[in-house]
Amino acid sequence: GGAYQELGDFSRASDWFGRALAQRLARGERADAARLYGRIGAVHTYAGRYGEALRNWSSAVTGHRKNGDVAAQARALSEMARVQEYAGRPEESLRTCQEAVEWARHAQDVRLQAALQLRLADTLDRLGDPTAARLHRGAAERMLGEEYLTAAGFESNGGAPSSAYEIRSASAED
Missing domain, CATH: 1.25.40.10 (Tetratricopeptide repeat domain)
Incomplete structure (x- = not known):
């Protein structure tokens, strides 16, 4: 098949x-x-x-x-x-x-949840609700940031990447 x-x-x-x-x-x-x-x-x-x-x-x-x-x-x-x-x-x-x-x-799959938040944001964009879409994208970025910090061994209050680009770049290396 x-x-x-x-x-x-x-x-x-x-x-x-x-x-x-x-x-x-x-x-x-x-x-x-x-x-x-x-x-x-x-x-x-x-x-x-x-x-x-x-x-x-x-x-x-x-x-x-x-x-x-x-x-x-x-x-x-x-x-x-x-x-x-x-x-x-x-x-x-x-x-x-x-x-x-x-x-x-x-x-409790953070990467999956973040990916689905991004899919939800895209759907909301297509339905004409960019405000809600931004909220879901922000939630996905925060989830990916938290996962990055946990995987890299950083404390949640220090050493966090400062932008979504840095979060995604670090995650892609895993």
């Missing part, structure tokens, strides 16, 4: 991922099945088949939730929000993205 996806043959990629999914479901391999729903959702997204993509991303979200993988659930919700936006449903996308941010908070 991955090879066909790389070649841009999304119908064959979907078919092969579907075959793998059927095997995983038959064997009760739920975590692999949830990931395959996501792969199928991605292929349908690339092909512009947003209805199919949303159904598969929804199945991925459900699978990750049943498996207790909160971070994967947040990532799948984020991809679902992206597809909703592509499909011309920005309000739904906003609600789904907010839900993804909340699940990332539960997962």
